[in-house]
Amino acid sequence: MLRDKSLEELASIVGRENLLTSGEELLCHGYDAQHIEGLPDAIVVPRSTEEVAGVLRLANRERIPVVPRGAGTGLSGGSVPARGGIVLLLRKMDRVLKIDKGELYAVVQAGVVNKELNDMLVPLGLFYPPDPASYRTSTLGGNIATNAGGPHTLKYGVTRDYVMGLEVVSPTGDIYRTGALTVKSVSGYDMTSLLVGSGGTLGIITEATLRLLPRPEHTETMTASFSAIRKAAEAVTAILASGITPSTMELMDRTTINVVEDFKHLGLPREAEALLLIETDGPRGRAEEEAAAVAAICRGLGADVKSATSTEERERLWEGRRAALPALARLKPTTILEDVTVPRTRIPEMLEAVWRIARREGIEVGVFGHAGDGNLHPTFLVDERDGEEMGRVERAVEEMFMVALGLGGTLSGEHGIGLTKARFLELERGKAGIEIMRRIKRALDPNDILNPGKVFP
């Protein structure tokens, strides 16, 4: 619990109207998109970097946990106040400070929503590529803290690839800047990359300089359905080996195809073991040429290929992919969305293991994800009120992690370690690897006030 004196001081830093302590407000900021875990003692809504620094100096002095929060759309408990304390809500720092069309960058505050930036870029013929599924509501600060990916990561890279520099408040309340306005810089350590994906444990990101790209002139969209997952995986490898990088290669397994079809009646091939949604983009001629080559590779491996010939058809093909999670979520009260990632040639082994483990444990699972990145989202459909079933799904998830690591994979492709995977981290990073990260955490946050209990076991 926060002492009254600390609450008074917080009010004096951010203004009384930006300090929220009612029961309703606390409840509304204690969850993320997958987890409900404990309550904060106060919500603090700073309007400037200086206010953030003031809050952190107080918290550091009084040893109060601080959990930064954008829109709360994370999936690993990273923004959940697991040990109470202050939720630092960055939504009022929501200004786009600069868009430089010549140098191709934007300067934004942490609370700007991903889609808001992209809406401003459309008339300029530019875009900011990272597009997590939450892009309509999630903030750029949260995207950066979690190194968000998305369906277009395959061609365009993850959030880290677009962060040129940051303004950061350290856990002890010092303000510093990282990175440069140039595309190349080796002036000291790459603090930018260290902070991207650090899950709010090393510093509060208040401002970011983001690289932009010219918007591609044209996009071609197709689906390719395969009777066997191994053929779909072969197609993914063959396409990339041909030198073509599609802007997206999304995957749905048979269970997902069928629940989407039950939900949306799009005419999806119910008997297929895997469906790929593939896009190529760029100047019109090139996008068309690459799409033709991709379609030929898929057909050569026995796929049934459907190409969109209009914007409406394109929307229809995407509707199926977008419906994957909501369609699965209709079946059972609780959806456990996972994020294992393997080298892309190992996708068949990973998928077959997920199906096998789920069957053995008697749990329903649908798998969709980003095939080009080897990033799969096995989605377990359960009822959290059924303790026995939850025990079986926990066992299934743990075994799935072990299989992924055994295939040269990683615990998380894009959702992060946060709260829920912290106890598994040592399996991937080893004792020495975790100790090195811990030393960095201790060096920057000696009193462990920033998002305590996250990332580390």
Add this chain to the structure above:
Amino acid sequence: MLRDKSLEELASIVGRENLLTSGEELLCHGYDAQHIEGLPDAIVVPRSTEEVAGVLRLANRERIPVVPRGAGTGLSGGSVPARGGIVLLLRKMDRVLKIDKGELYAVVQAGVVNKELNDMLVPLGLFYPPDPASYRTSTLGGNIATNAGGPHTLKYGVTRDYVMGLEVVSPTGDIYRTGALTVKSVSGYDMTSLLVGSGGTLGIITEATLRLLPRPEHTETMTASFSAIRKAAEAVTAILASGITPSTMELMDRTTINVVEDFKHLGLPREAEALLLIETDGPRGRAEEEAAAVAAICRGLGADVKSATSTEERERLWEGRRAALPALARLKPTTILEDVTVPRTRIPEMLEAVWRIARREGIEVGVFGHAGDGNLHPTFLVDERDGEEMGRVERAVEEMFMVALGLGGTLSGEHGIGLTKARFLELERGKAGIEIMRRIKRALDPNDILNPGKVFP
């Protein structure tokens, strides 16, 4: 000086034949490609990660400075043993451990030469893009420690963009791994990016997993000469704004054009203020189409464009660019090669400032570099035996740094801070920014044994 007991212990770790202490050997490992600074006490040549760990445990216990060294081709004193101690020469760890054609990665030891890896990749139709000027001799470990760039950085990115994971020995002698075999991973902090470019101050890189790309089918090469640098800079911006990313856009200024022409007689346009060497690559049709669009943009801005129509002509165009540094170096005994980088639209202001400062100080300067990245290599031509002239060049370099930072630039685009720019770092990073980096250095290297005196002032 190392005590006999330490020398004995080093010999027992790496074998007597891998411990070098003769005067000649010490002399031969005390310089880099630009600097001669002090002598090491011993050269240690480990053959395995375990031997590296043993050497670091001894050095950490006895507080002996350790300076990692690949081929010694650096340009900022990073591999120079400024405080004596051990030079850890990684050239015997020179095996390519794996090339995975399906997943597009290679696993290499730190001592593999950049070109050796690429020679192995040619028959597989693959390449490793980062190509610093030293690629024929420099090691991949050194490339990683300095985050090496090169002429093809514009399209393909710097070394950091290709390092998927590392095996590292910490300054206290612990071995750990960073990164993943997958293209996406957010399992804990991005230790890989922190180590890339850290200049051998945070850990010894013993092994790296490097991302590979399919080799482009075709390359188009052209030169475009402009009567005014401002027109050349406009062309660079217009080309990128059109959505085309050439694989390279190299720049030479009038002084450089003329000394190269004196040296090589290639028929370069002596009256031009700036010459761009531009390449596009990819599938043949696309490379040709993009080259035509680039040539049209340049001609529209008044350039004289010459396109290579054969491999011989392409080689001839590159010969001029490659001769830039050797041609300049012929004029005076000492060449001071700088590395300032500015946002690319600021190139004209930066170049004009370099010319003006050099003129005022009465020093000859030729400028070449990577126009697409805003990365310029002003090359001052002096005589190090002339103390008064060296004073003037030092003043010129300092003023140039201030101008670059004022234009939103950085002290170093690709050569690193090393020894020579450490005292300027605070100008760019600020007191708080340096303090954060120092905390990381102290946390990982509590006894300051690893490359002491580098990066930090």
